[in-house]
Amino acid sequence: MTDLVPVLIDGIIYASYLFIIAVGLTLIYGVMKILNMAHGSLYALGAYVTATLVGAWFSHGLNPYGSFALPLLAAILVGLVAGPIIERGLLRFMYGNDEIVLILVTYALLLILEDLIKLVWGVESYSAYQPYGLLGTFEVAGLPYTKYDAILVGVAVSVGVALTWGLARTRQGKLLLAVIHDREVSAAMGINVQRVYLVTFTIGTILAALAGALIAPKVSVVPAMGVEVIVLAFAVVVIGGLGSLPGAALGALIVGLVGSAAVHYLPQVELFSIYLVMALVLIFRPKGLFSAAEARKI
Amino acid sequence: MTAADRTLPALSLALQVFLIGGWFLPDWAQSLLILAFGKGLVVLGLLLLIRTGLVSFGQGLYYCLGAYAAVSASKILAFPDLMSDALAMPLFGGVVAGVLGLVLGFLLARYRAIFFAMLSLAFSMILYGLLIKMSVLGSSDGFNIDYRTLAGIKLPDGMKLYALYALSTLLVFIATACLHRYLRSHLGRLAPAVRDNELRVEYMGSSVRYVVHVNYIIAAVLAGVGGGLVALSIGHIDPDLAYWTTSGEFVFVAVLGGTGNVAAPVLASLLFEWIKSAAYQYAPYTWQMVLGITLLLVIMFLPAGLWSIFQRRAREA
Amino acid sequence: MNTKLPRQLGFWSATILVLASAFGAVSAAAQENPVKIGAVTFLSGAAAGPFGVPARNGAEIIVEAMNAGQLPAPYTAKGLGGAPVQLAFTDEAGGTTKQVNEYRNLVQRDNVDMVIGYISSGDCLAVAPLADELKKLTVFFDCGTPRIFEDASYKYLFRTGATATMDSVAAALYVTELKPSLKKYAGINQNYSWGQDSWNDFEAAMKVLKPGVEAATSQMPKLLAGQYGAEISTLLTSHADVVHTSFWGGDAEALILQGAPRGLFQKSTVVMTAGEPTLVRLGSQVPDGTVIGARGPFDVFAPDTELNRWFRKAYEDRYGVVPSYPAYKMAQAILGVKSAWEKAQAANDGKRPSEDQVIAAFEHLSFEGPGGKVEMALGKGHQAMQGTAYGIAKNAGGKITMVNVKTYPATKVTPPDGVKSDEWIKSGFKAGK
Structure with missing residues (x-):
């Protein structure tokens, strides 16, 4: 009795998670042309900080509902500290290098961050489970789902809407779009590209950490969680089209729904369904589903 | 340029030094060298791709396939005699990898930059997923392999390791020398031209896609042979050979060495294995950080790879 | 812009790295008298927290107490038959390719007297033939695949934990x-x-x-x-x-x-x-x-023996948590080696036994771990039954x-x-x- 409703709901919950991970990655790529492999480590950092905060919150016996603010706090904390340090301290020396070299720079960063996290938190698992079960469950088609997962969907939608609005309607956003479109001309027009980069990378870091922070209550925070997630995020972003916001949303939905359908109907192919989708999409749409037409520069 | 002309004599000198010197090395050092040589072959293929302007984050596909092909042939098709041969196995691995490279090349030759990297990554991960599913091949645990002969000659126990070492040294020499010649051929010289400006290559009357395709196949064959060698040296294969981190490591080594010379990937591979082993020994809790910092230092201070040290000295001399 | 300075920096930092490692390799040359055990367990990655670190902790507790002669009976002799034990830990992370080479390094470069370790079945399968090739006593403490002793037999290899x-x-x-x-x-x-x-x-x-x-x-x-x-x-x-x-x-x-x-x-x-x-x-x-x-009679299922009570207390006092099964299994492996070693030493007129003598004593051995009795009854006396x-x-x-x-x-x-x-x-x- 596998009807379609649970497949859709499971798929959408999974897609929301994927979207929050992927959106920061695609934003940074869109503006800075860096496919940030350390994104996964920043995600893990968000999860670890959340676990620590939630642990402290409950050991002090504070109002449990207040703990819902902690993931957001952790994300902003990680973003505002790690973002500028990485961008100002490392990445700015690397601009102008080949895209592949930039990937390797962030790969090196990933290796360093993984061990740094290990030095701070050790290899033991952490959990921040309290918020996850706090709100209880609701039923759809006879199956219980947690309300926390519903919040996750809500956050994903809000992040998507906020970013779309921010890019289209605010001055900062328009500056960003200008830089995405043509960095050199933007700089010539007097846009402070350096600052745009700093802001973009910080926002991207906050989003990465937010994904980890939101997921922390439903998983066990362990080493290697960031490495596991990075290829997943890559796949989503590549399927949707690198640097495209609606692309990330569509990519997340496709991967989420395909993954969920595989689990329900064909558990055997679940392991590599995502790569199959990625290969198929790239074969028929070599630059992903949403790719801006590039101006040819000669 | 005089510096470049010295490559072939230098390579054959290195071959002699490694062949004779290896005899006196302890077993663990010989194994480390075989591993470095095998992986060096994969990176050699990457060098060719990078010169063509392409970086593959999926060479693990061919590396793994090369390792599995030979062994599966002996396991499933039952050619125990032929397929327990230290020479036949890597070569067969190379052939199988080359055939898949030929097929996938029709598709991948249309891709560039990050999309090429990602699509090749996707293919390697699909192989990884398939192998995990195949319990007949041991799933994620993989299985053990062994070799008994070299080119049909039965190997006594005390000679097995050195025979494999000598074989890998010889294969690396042949591969580097041939690639060096190839890079100087008409087709080989088109590689950097494709990287710099595809339109010009097309206007000159050459097919960009053909150049990319050929180079892609060569890289696949090299990765297949390398995978076969590593499999023999380790005595065990498993799907991790196709995992994306394995491919990432090859790109790491390629950047470490630079693309200045065909010897660079092999030297970088040697250095990398050695750094990694030393880091494991002296920093068992922070070896990843050691690798990360090494990579950053190379990118920052030697953007053209370690080979640029030699080049600079050659220029200054 | 001055590009020469950073380049020189790069060259020198590479040189220093090379020299430092080369120097380290020399200074690590062997010391003869103590028994040097290479211990391989996950120190990084996802398996470190649940398995690798408890196993490492278990090894440290046992070896320290053993060297001080503070273990309960029948393990009251100091070290291994009087010889102190040195542990050298290696990270099991990095895959089989890495592990096979690290195993070689442990045995041939670092000259350990024996290797105890391995949690991942893939690593165990890959290392197993090498134990016999390099003729080095090797004890698997945790990995579960039955393929090891069901598909082959080994002389130098033992597994003190039951199969999955x-x-x-x-x-x-x-x-x-x-x-x-x-x-x-x-x-x-x-x-x-x-x-x-x-x-x-x-x-x-x-x-x-x-x-x-x-x-x-x-x-x-x-x-x-x-x-x-x-x-x-x-x-x-x-x-x-x-x-x-x-x-x-x-x-x-x-x-x-x-x-x-x-x-x-x-x-x-x-x-x-x-x-x-x-x-x-x-x-x-x-x-x-x-x-x-x-995965055996460990922790909550462990018998109420003096050895178990001592082990739990020592572990809890030091690490603040109860020992989980990987700690038990590691303790079991070391105590198995100790039993075999001392049995061989007794048969050797109290002199330090040779590797072959230890192996002969280990085969079909029956010994006591914190989880109770272990019998090396399978795989021609090399695989534990529990x-x-x-x-x-x-x-x-x-x-x-x-x-x-x-x-x-x-x-x-x-x-x-x-x-x-x-x-x-x-x-x-x-x-x-």
Whole structure:
């Protein structure tokens, strides 16, 4: 009795998670042309900080509902500290290098961050489970789902809407779009590209950490969680089209729904369904589903 | 340029030094060298791709396939005699990898930059997923392999390791020398031209896609042979050979060495294995950080790879 | 811009790195008298927290007490027959390619006297032939695949922990005794050898024990997936009486955290074959009624002996948590080596025994670990046989106790020597007692 409703709901919950991970990655790529492999480590950092905060919150016996603010706090904390340090301290020396070299720079960063996290938190698992079960469950088609997962969907939608609005309607956003479109001309027009980069990378870091922070209550925070997630995020972003916001949303939905359908109907192919989708999409749409037409520069 | 002309004599000198010197090395050092040589072959293929302007984050596909092909042939098709041969196995691995490279090349030759990297990554991960599913091949645990002969000659126990070492040294020499010649051929010289400006290559009357395709196949064959060698040296294969981190490591080594010379990937591979082993020994809790910092230092201070040290000295001399 | 300075810096930092390592290699040259043991366990990655670090801690506790002569009887002699023991830890992370070379380095470069270690079955399979090739006493303490001694035989290799077959067979026995009228069962296991083998053994055992009862669904999420929403939905809709899982570490914890609020653990009896470390880590969050295994008579299932009491106290005093099964299994491996060593030494007129003498003494050895008696009865005397136990976690307001504990003697859950595990299960546990 596998009807379609649970497949859709499971798929959408999974897609929301994927979207929050992927959106920061695609934003940074869109503006800075860096496919940030350390994104996964920043995600893990968000999860670890959340676990620590939630642990402290409950050991002090504070109002449990207040703990819902902690993931957001952790994300902003990680973003505002790690973002500028990485961008100002490392990445700015690397601009102008080949895209592949930039990937390797962030790969090196990933290796360093993984061990740094290990030095701070050790290899033991952490959990921040309290918020996850706090709100209880609701039923759809006879199956219980947690309300926390519903919040996750809500956050994903809000992040998507906020970013779309921010890019289209605010001055900062328009500056960003200008830089995405043509960095050199933007700089010539007097846009402070350096600052745009700093802001973009910080926002991207906050989003990465937010994904980890939101997921922390439903998983066990362990080493290697960031490495596991990075290829997943890559796949989503590549399927949707690198640097495209609606692309990330569509990519997340496709991967989420395909993954969920595989689990329900064909558990055997679940392991590599995502790569199959990625290969198929790239074969028929070599630059992903949403790719801006590039101006040819000669 | 005089510096470049010295490559072939230098390579054959290195071959002699490694062949004779290896005899006196302890077993663990010989194994480390075989591993470095095998992986060096994969990176050699990457060098060719990078010169063509392409970086593959999926060479693990061919590396793994090369390792599995030979062994599966002996396991499933039952050619125990032929397929327990230290020479036949890597070569067969190379052939199988080359055939898949030929097929996938029709598709991948249309891709560039990050999309090429990602699509090749996707293919390697699909192989990884398939192998995990195949319990007949041991799933994620993989299985053990062994070799008994070299080119049909039965190997006594005390000679097995050195025979494999000598074989890998010889294969690396042949591969580097041939690639060096190839890079100087008409087709080989088109590689950097494709990287710099595809339109010009097309206007000159050459097919960009053909150049990319050929180079892609060569890289696949090299990765297949390398995978076969590593499999023999380790005595065990498993799907991790196709995992994306394995491919990432090859790109790491390629950047470490630079693309200045065909010897660079092999030297970088040697250095990398050695750094990694030393880091494991002296920093068992922070070896990843050691690798990360090494990579950053190379990118920052030697953007053209370690080979640029030699080049600079050659220029200054 | 001055580009020369950074380049020089790069050159010199590379040079210093080279010199530092070369110097280190020289200074690490061997010292003769103590027994140097290379200990290999996960120090990084996902398996470090649940397995690698408890195992390392267990090794440190045992070796320190052993060197000080503070172990309870029968292990009161200092070190190994008087010779002090040095531990050199290596990280097991990095895959089989890395591990095979590191093993070579341990044996041939660092000249260890023996190697104890390996949690991953893949690493064990890869290292096994090398132990005989390099002629170095090697003891596997944890990895579970029965393939090691069922597909080959070795002289220098021993395994002091039972195979994973036991875990699945005992789990099937336990649930069929617990729920004689069960109609459907399901599984959720990680998609790699450990999970696949665990499920296959469990399913095969269930077919023998409950013919006609079918598996409703077998979910195989990716290792370290962390998100099990869709899997939990299918398990809930499968209406299975029993759900089998061999999840470990973070995955096991995530399954509990995501499954418990959705009622998975109330709706079905969930059997966690490797659940005991999760019990240690997650404590009060383990849902009432979960069936827990410890891959042997360890921790909550350990016998009340002086050795066990000492081990638990020493471990808790130092690390602030109870020792989980990997710590027990590591302690067991070291004590097995100690027993063999001292038996060989006694036969050698009290002189330090040779490696061959230790091996001869180790074969078919019977010794006492903190988890009870271990018999090296399989694989021509190289593979341990040990019973196991399962029990139900009773969660009374966050306090966990084990109820309905059942122990299974080794002969009931392990095939006799020379019989392959999967054939033994399919034959209906023939030749087993």
